[in-house]
Amino acid sequence: MEVGLVVLLRTAWIAGTLPILIALVPSSRLSWFRDLLLGFAKRGKLLQSSSKKFTVPQCFFCHFYALAVVWTTFLLVTTWMYAYRTAPLVSEPFIYSSIPSYLTGGSPIFSWLNLRSTPMKQRYMVWRSVFLLLLMEVQVSRRLIETIYVFNYSPTARMHIFGYLTGVYFYTAAPLSLCCNFAPELYEFVTSRVAEFIVKGKSQMPAIEFDWWEFMNPLMKLGWRQWIGATIFFWGWIHQRRCHAILGSLREQTEQVDEYVIPRGDWFESVSSPHYLAEIVIYAGLLVASGGADLTIWLLFGFVVANLAFAAAETHRWYLRKFDNYPINRFAIIPFFY
Numbered sequence: 583m584e585v586g587l588v589v590l591l592r593t594a595w596i597a598g599t600l601p602i603l604i605a606l607v608p609s610s611r612l613s614w615f616r617d618l619l620l621g622f623a624k625r626g627k628l629l630q631s632s633s634k635k636f637t638v639p640q641c642f643f644c645h646f647y648a649l650a651v652v653w654t655t656f657l658l659v660t661t662w663m664y665a666y667r668t669a670p671l672v673s674e675p676f677i678y679s680s681i682p683s684y685l686t687g688g689s690p691i692f693s694w695l696n697l698r699s700t701p702m703k704q705r706y707m708v709w710r711s712v713f714l715l716l717l718m719e720v721q722v723s724r725r726l727i728e729t730i731y732v733f734n735y736s737p738t739a740r741m742h743i744f745g746y747l748t749g750v751y752f753y754t755a756a757p758l759s760l761c762c763n764f765a766p767e768l769y770e771f772v773t774s775r776v777a778e779f780i781v782k783g784k785s786q787m788p789a790i791e792f793d794w795w796e797f798m799n800p801l802m803k804l805g806w807r808q809w810i811g812a813t814i815f816f817w818g819w820i821h822q823r824r825c826h827a828i829l830g831s832l833r834e835q836t837e838q839v840d841e842y843v844i845p846r847g848d849w850f851e852s853v854s855s856p857h858y859l860a861e862i863v864i865y866a867g868l869l870v871a872s873g874g875a876d877l878t879i880w881l882l883f884g885f886v887v888a889n890l891a892f893a894a895a896e897t898h899r900w901y902l903r904k905f906d907n908y909p910i911n912r913f914a915i916i917p918f919f920y
Contacts, residue, residue: 638739811870891914895914
């Protein structure tokens, strides 16, 4: 299952990235392919069409983030419990102290056996996944709140059904990519607990011993890459929040439903799609926090960069066509480069 899931995710990220990279090639021979892909990717102001065929309301964006919050929360809780039960990061004296603790009615002896049989490298990998899922939870929770309370989607704004399905897939696969390397163990852990609950019932289940320090302390023992990655993550997170607030306020400044104004402030002074740039920074933070050794997360990051660069380029062209006075010093998504 592990190999199958990892290979499936990696194949899916490659399959999603390659068409975008081809469309980004500046060749007139590929213009038909670029236009075809744009037709699937357009939404909102970029999708100016009287036809509603194969489209859904743009406000359906909230579906992505509602799904992401539920799915990421499930993965975070189960992975954290799995790490807490089977991969604690404790010192040797504590390991041996678990034996007398067991004899006096404390923690079960199998926890000690699991601890001794789990390599330290694998324990750190599990806790890194907990750390990454915790960051992802922070991201998708904010996006859901913004979709409900910050963005005022036009009633006429639409998005292609292909783009909608792509979003559903992304927010299912992205959190899973952060913990896929030990998915079989996690699946076995969850199913065994569910089976035990079904057989024994709630009244006969052993009491859960919960120690906040043991629950949180392993995260404090992670390496410097995780904390540098978290710093990069929150740098992008803060700027994306600011840029989304600017975009959300534009609707309040316009008198007509379909009227648009040039966004200004924060990273908008440098690029046309700073919220996309911030998203790239956020996933770069996740990549750094992962340690950079997982190919699946590299491919996830590659998909994010290619997809957002493609969307930002079209948004930039739309701004240039729409506004004669559009700032000429702005780039599409990466300052001074693209």
